[in-house]
Amino acid sequence: MFRSLRSIPKTLTLARDLAFHGGGGGWWAIRRGMAAVERAEAGRESLSMWRRKKEMGKEGLMVVREMKRLHRSDGGGGGRLEGFLRTRVSRLLKSDLTSVLTELQRQDLVFLSMKIYEIVRKEIWYRPDMFFYRDMLIMLARNKRIEDTRQVWDDMKSEGVRFDQHFYGDIIRAYADAGLTEIAMEFYDEMRQSPDPPIFLPYRVILKGLLPYPELRERVTKDFLELFPHMIVFEPPKDLSTDEW
Incomplete structure (x- = not known):
């Protein structure tokens, strides 16, 4: 990367x-x-430009509002929305386009987020960025979008973007929290194959996310203790909920 x-x-x-x-x-x-x-x-x-504070200007607000309106009026189709994307959204400045994507992600508007995601990746100023992909994947996890997740993950790998250990921890936790444990463990397997040296904090994040899944947690616990033999895996009190731990 x-x-x-x-x-x-x-x-x-x-x-x-x-x-x-x-x-x-x-x-x-x-x-x-x-x-x-x-x-x-x-x-x-x-x-990373994706970590900077993105103020939503008037142009961006108008674009978000119109995209939502057209998507509703098209009944989820693409007629007038596609025309709007070509004639209006494609002319947005970089700062406006990034703020539009961030706002659509915040509102969990997956279909529209994916449209802007594709536009961003075609921009001349676009550079592969793990923060860009992290935000997309966490939004897709919240909305339990498996097919879109696989598309974004394939795009990321095709561009040679590689997550660090902390990012893997965040992504795996997001998918575990969403109940998408199969995908969470696919990301975990990729994390284990990463050339980066293992760090204990991401494992703590993952172990907490796997509390509702004892078998998977046991597997990760075994790996954790092999990598960090002098550390302790904390178990929450049985009368304490996951959110409070």
């Missing part, structure tokens, strides 16, 4: 281990570790 991103996981791994294990340096070592994590993550996010 991006060479500038590849060096970050090692920094994050070292800093997080220092922060959460103490590193033998006491409280100040922990503080230094957490500061290093924050700096590394800030640097990573600054590389």
Whole structure:
């Protein structure tokens, strides 16, 4: 993917281990570790236009409103909507187009989000970006869209985009929370095959998401303890719900 991103996981791994294990340096070592994590993550996010705050301008608001209206009036078809996408949406500035996609994702308008997703990928300024794909996949997980998920995942792999360990943790948790455990474990298998060094925090995220699925959680727990033999898998009290843990 991006060479500038590849060096970050090692920094994050070292800093997080220092922060959460103490590193033998006491409280100040922990503080230094957490500061290093924050700096590394800030640097990573600054590389992606999809992590910047996207203000919705008047043009973007009008486009979202009209797309929704045309989609309803077309009965879910594509007649007038497709014409609007060609004549109006295709002329949007980059900032407006990205904010439109973000707003459609926020409203869980999957059909319209997929339309803008395809337009974005054809823009001359488009560059493959794992944040772009992460946002799409999490929206699709919320809406339990299996076929669209596979399309987006195939697009991502065809463009050579590679998630880091933290992103895998977020995606796997999203699909587990949605009850789509088959897809969640497919992502998990890809995570296990990733050349990036394993990090314990994503495993914690995944294990929490798999609480309703004891057999799958046992499988991930086994992998976790093999990778991090000196760590403990926390089990929630039986009278405590998943949301409260």
